[in-house]
Amino acid sequence: MLRVAVIGGGPSGSCTAETLAKSGIKTWLFERKLDNAKPCGGAIPLCMVSEFDLPESIIDRKVRNMRMISPSNREVDISLDNVYGKSDNEYIGMCRREVMDAFMRNRAADLGATLINGLVTNIDTGNDHQGPYTLTYSDFSEENNKVEIKKLTVDLLVGADGANSRVAKAMDAGDYNVAVAFQERIKLPKEEMSYYENLAEMYVGKDVSPDFYGWVFPKYDHVAVGTGTMQKNQSLIKSLQEGVRNRAQKRLANGEVIKVEAHPIPEHPRPRRVVGRMALVGDAAGYVTKSSGEGIYFAAKSGRMCAEEIVEASNNGQTIPSEKDLKNYLKKWDKKYGTTYKVLEILQNIFYRNDSAREAFVEMCDDMDVQRLTFDSYLYKKVVAMKPLQQLKITFLTLGSILRGKALAPLKYKPVKSAVREEEEVDKMLKNFSIKGGIKVKNSKV
Ligand SMILES: Cc1cc2nc3c(=O)[nH]c(=O)nc-3n(C[C@H](O)[C@H](O)[C@H](O)COP(=O)(O)OP(=O)(O)OC[C@H]3O[C@@H](n4cnc5c(N)ncnc54)[C@H](O)[C@@H]3O)c2cc1C
Secondary structure (H helix, E strand, C coil), rough: CCCCEEEECCCHHHHHHHHHHHHCCCCEEEEEECCCCCCCCCCCCHHHHHHHHHHHCCCCECCCCEEEECCCEEEEEEHHHHHCCCCCCCCEECCCCCHHHHHHHHHHCCCCCCCEEEEEEEEEECCCHHHCCEEEEECCHHHHHEEEEEEEEEEEEECCHHHHHHHHHHHHCCCCCEEEEEEEECCHHHHHHHHHCCEEECCCCCCCCCCCCCCCCCCCCCCCEEEEEEEEHHHHHHHHHHHHHHCCCCCCCCCCEEEEEEEEEEECCCCCCEECCCCECCCCCCCCCCCCCHHHHHHHHCCCCCCCHHHEEEEEHHHCCHHHHHHHHHHHHHHHHHHHHHHHHHHHEEEEECCHHHHHHHCCCCCCCHHHHHHHHHHHHCCCCCCCCHHHHHHHHHHHHHHHHHCCCCCCCCCCCCCCCCCCHHHHHHCCCEEEEECCCCHHHC
């Protein structure tokens, strides 16, 4: 009988383990920290809720309005009301990862996977990486906080252990470039929080990121405020976070930082994602999209697709799949999502290049065809075919916006206006303090 170990209990690992366990394959799921709060904006597309059968209870907020804010503070709403009409059917789900991950992990365990609260510290990959694979791990599940070192031997290994993947190292998967993301969770006064009830914000500008965007995403009782940038600009990350804070200061007035977090985000897939009988999924493989930085859905989906291939090739666990069998999962993955990754990379290269292009990007988001295209492809993960006239219109719109963007790009960045208070009142509030706690950066230069 086939034995599989899945290392990492985030969305990719849990979905791998769930599919394997459902088919009766002997599955171990390792997670080093059962209350892990993965640093993350926690935004998920609507299709993930039904496709992965997620209960409403794991969704903190249903966002129906994504407010884009340009370098000159032009605000454009990409609104679900505009695109699909007023209803509660469509939304972007905002989740706390500690809640979502625990739910998915426990479900995999309920379906038959053996969940081990342990840190995998070493992987012996056998001759030529072909297995069997012997894992050494620190078992944290013992009573009285005793840690026991244990070993487990399996026939197949799935690396779902995120951007710093140990499995990737053990199988010699090769490196990828990573972006770095920084986030502060901020508790806001009731009035400020009410503005973010079902609305999220995306800020673009060189002040918040030279190659990505800054965000304010609502969670259960606070907002997640963050930014990201490519590895080469890593040293700027705190000053970029200060850029987001400065621009949003009037909307975050009297906020209090309750958590500061940072984490790498892969920028592209690893050179090798399957070696021997070891496969990588999720961030370990490098499946985060450019432009949007979306990785949760792709993590879950890659875990499921990898596991489905294992189930099929092993005839429900009766034989051990070969390297070639596992590589079928990669073929299917690349065929299904290759274009999505490419298109989002091109968009990032065009629109996050400089402030003129960023102004153009926000202006374009005001167009209904662009809004529908954005939501259809994000919420439903459908490749949306454009009608020729639509295509022509969007091409002209892009060119026009890029030309106009030059004139609009500001020399200096200013805070956006408060959405819930008079200017005078906010200015008074800001005299005491803007945001309590969190990062401290002086003389930041971008
Ligand atoms: C600041 C930030 C904001 C983001 N915002 C969004 C967003 O809004 N929407 C979105 O879709 N994506 C977002 N992403 C990307 C998203 O977080 C990832 O793509 C997603 O978490 C990948 O899931 P995963 O299961 O592959 O890996 P992870 O979520 O990283 O899970 C890996 C798990 O493996 C465990 N682990 C690691 N090593 C070991 C070991 N040796 N032994 C045992 N356990 C181990 C870890 O504890 C962890 O639980 C964001 C990322 C960052 C950094």
